[in-house]
Amino acid sequence: MTALKPHYYLGLMSGTSMDAVDAALVCFEPEFKLIATHNIEISDQLKQQITLLADNSNISVNSLAQIDLELGLLFAQACKQLINKYDISYEEIVAIGSHGQTIRHYPERGFTWQIGDPNIIAEKTGITTVADFRRRDLAAGGEGAPLVPAFHASVFRSSQVNRVIANLGGIANITILPKDNTLPVTGFDTGPANSLCDLWIKKHLDQAFDQAGSWAAKGNIDTSLLNLLLSDKYFLQPPPKSTGRELFNLNWLEQHLQKIPNILPVDVQTTLVELTAISLTQAIKSHGFKAGELYLCGGGAFNEQLTCRIKQHLDSYQVTTTEKLGLNPAWVEAAAFAWLAKQTLAHLPGNLPSVTNASGARILGAIYPGTVI
Missing domain, CATH: 3.30.420.40 (ATPase, nucleotide binding domain)
Known part of the structure; x- marks a missing residue:
């Protein structure tokens, strides 16, 4: 018998409060269903470092690179803990959709910035990761939010x-x-x-x-x-x-x-x-x-x-x-970024121009292919 193709998607969300990384595993066939959830706290030290980045106009490039790396590792850890906690096969997960941590959002200036290196997530989990969803909408004249x-x-x-x-x-x-x-x-x-x-x-x-x-x-x-x-x-x-x-x-x-x-x-x-x-x-x-x-x-x-x-x-x-x-x-936003990853891989739009004011529907996000574990 031919094995069933993987059909799960995993969404990651770290919001403005920066209290934790939420991870939600969902499936869409035959209908949408939340399969499993997990969150992992952001340490006070890392939270303080992110806050300094987000609130300080003079960003240290070294600090930015270090926190980008640390968040990538934390996001990957959240994924792995969820997968291991529920004894799910890595091969069953089609993709991870990662929102990242916003450190800048200035649509009036034409830019938004989310960090949490998706290369690290893809490498540590072996799962194809989709990230950087907002900037394509901005490039098309939109607000980049809400998605x-x-x-x-x-x-x-x-x-x-x-x-x-x-x-x-x-x-x-x-x-x-x-x-x-x-x-x-x-x-x-x-x-x-x-x-x-x-x-x-x-x-x-x-x-x-x-x-x-x-x-x-x-x-x-x-x-x-x-x-x-x-x-x-x-x-x-x-x-x-x-x-x-x-x-x-x-x-x-x-x-x-x-x-x-x-x-x-x-x-x-x-x-x-x-x-x-x-x-x-x-x-x-x-x-x-x-x-x-x-x-x-x-x-x-x-x-x-x-x-x-x-x-x-x-x-x-x-x-x-x-x-x-x-x-x-508690899990709607994380589930949303799992859905956005699905849209990206299916070459379907993830934005609504009627919401963001982008000049048209766009396929969002960048794809970081997984590896064989």
Whole structure:
């Protein structure tokens, strides 16, 4: 009997929060299915080094090369740990799709930059690796982000109901999925999701993140601060648009806080959650549907304070998580980059021009062939 051809794809994601590398193994035939998951923490030392690279305009080439190498090794380790943990054959995996770690995203200047050497991933795992997905879209005049809407459209779109998918990572983005398939899928980054909250709680409580939004739930919304934050021109800018820590960072927040004396740290945290909830829901009201279904994914989907505020502001929508659609919200982004790798190898587009504003559909990513183990 002829052996079945390999049919698994493995997606890697390391986001703005830089807390861990997520690895998701998926298959697409006969239908999409999440097979196995694993994550591996990014050490505090490596996280600090990445932060210095991302936030410092004067980059040391030696430091950049070293961290590129270290991240490549870490991504490869995440893959191998997942494969060994679930006793999966390496030969069954067609390809790895690696997002990499973003250290720069300036679409207005025409560039974005993700590191984590894919040569290392391919060499250490022996599996063909696809990476550097964003820059081809930028070369075609697009934003290079968000890229997940094409995956959302592939696995979450319904012909019966209008849906919005909200990805709440470090940055929040939405995908608008009309039930009418003659209408285009649209989407964009709405602003910060977890990034500012994570930075603030790290500064004041030395915690990596606000578990379930419990700290934010103890404070009060400061309307003066909220209005100041919402006055940023990014929120008023029409899509297509994308953003990152280049704009929404601790320095951005503290510049606004200088105008609000004697505000309690816990009230800042509560206000930051409200900032995410309002900027997200206003974007949905302005560019989505009057009513429909909203599915949350990403780390923010587990923040009870945030999800409560989103529901409060969007009562015309049924709000839940992508778990109801069969995909755990923690693994949607990693699964998306597995799908993007599949698209690349099939010579199919991975971007949506209606989302990124690229001049056309493009096959994304560079391919690093695997080796025989």
